[in-house]
Amino acid sequence: MTPVVWHTVFEVLAYSAGFQTYLWQRRRGVDGSVHDRDLMAVVAVGAIVGAALGAKMSYWLDDPLTAFAHFPDWRHLLEGKSIIGALLGGLLGVEVVKRFWGVRQSTGDNFVLPLTVGMCIGRIGCFLGGLGDHTYGIATTLPWGVDFGDGIARHPTQLYEIVFLLAQYAWIRARWHRFTLPGDRFRAFMIGYLAFRLLVEFIKPVFYIWPLGLTGLQWLCVAGLLYYARAVPRIVQTMVMGRKATWARR
Template identity: 25%
Template sequence: MNDRIINWNLDPTIYWIFDTFPLKYYGLFFATGIFLAYYVAKNIYIKENIPIENLEKLFLYVFVGIVLGARLGHCLFYDPSYYFSNPLEIFLPIKKIGESYQFIGFQGLASHGGGIGTLIAIGMYCKRYKKNYLWILDKIAIVTPIVAVFIRLGNFMNSEIYGKPTNGNWGVIFQRDDLIPRHPTQLYEAFAYLLTFGILMFVYRKMTNNKSKGLIFGLLLVFVFSARFIIEFFKENQVDFESEMVINMGQILSIPFVIVGLILILMKKRSVYNTV
């Protein structure tokens, strides 16, 4: 086999606990991303002399927002007719196979839905504890790419959300599906998000005051969803109806996020100029 082709055939399940509950790479990677994001955010709070209890409350809101938003986003954006007919499968990790339900874990989380869910959850947190919304968004924006990196690594371990054929003698063969060399788009995205994290940390460390509310969040939206929009051109469509679209659902959903990000950046630049 050509040394520029990687054969990938990993079992997504690491271990079966009591032969009934599967411990999967995706869940492990997701949990790792959340833990590392919390660790970095904790250091930021300590640096700014903010009580850690505030972060603990915020992360609870964010975690629920991510999970619920990502799950509902997948169900509503990509396959609403199926899930409206099988509502139990929206919130429970089960699937009806034949005449009975079987535990399969949650299969289907949409990053755009997770983003929307996070924004709503942070809004609820800020309203309850009377915090500045954009200030909180900036703090969460710094660590968000960490979670995104590990989610895409989890997708790679699962051999899912992969790319189109490379039509050459390089790529990754996801043997659980076919024997065609494909773009490892999960790794493309993971690298893009890691780079975004580095840029946002650099911008944050260069700041000497808290007058840039919304700037880091705006940069996050532009970098993450621009990368997502571009990489989608190399991805296989996730659902059949996307094959009839000029740009797919992931790209359509990315455009509003990019626009909002650009608006926040331009607003910040204008406020800086007005204070000069």
């Protein structure tokens, strides 16, 4: 199969596996699972719409010269996407819908394992997608550098991300019952992933530079980390120090 086909196959598998993992959690009554069908539907709609819009808009921000090269040809604007934008867009979509419907229950913890599973599978597709996927790293002399087809050994950043996601989930799972506030497991997932992507983007090709020498995706990571800034000390205490946070949520 061609790299494009491989990428498509694993992208479909990622969505399917993530959704099935979500349903599996509900059947087993995992802590934090949403059991109200109406609430689940509302959350799902907000997440899907927000993620779809965020994924596309983050591509426009990260590589505007390519995205708008043939403007106003709208088809060209739909070509790229980013998981960072999807995560932040999905988060925004859920929060907007919950506020509109008056939902106070935290729902984020439901998505930690499904997102981990789906993103790991999706990154396998990105790795097999080669140069056309634009998720590879810059050139490296390290022994595990990978030639994606241009004769240059590059950082396999897709594999770095898989290793990070699996390690992060194992760390969160080991401290699962130490999280005292609903939603803190998801906050830990997001804070960890955004920090990882902020750093790993420094060893990936740059398509467009924004202020302070950061890429569009890095600025999105910064925005996401600022959104969670108040929760960071509490999450760090739980994750790193291995004990329950003692202060109330603000």
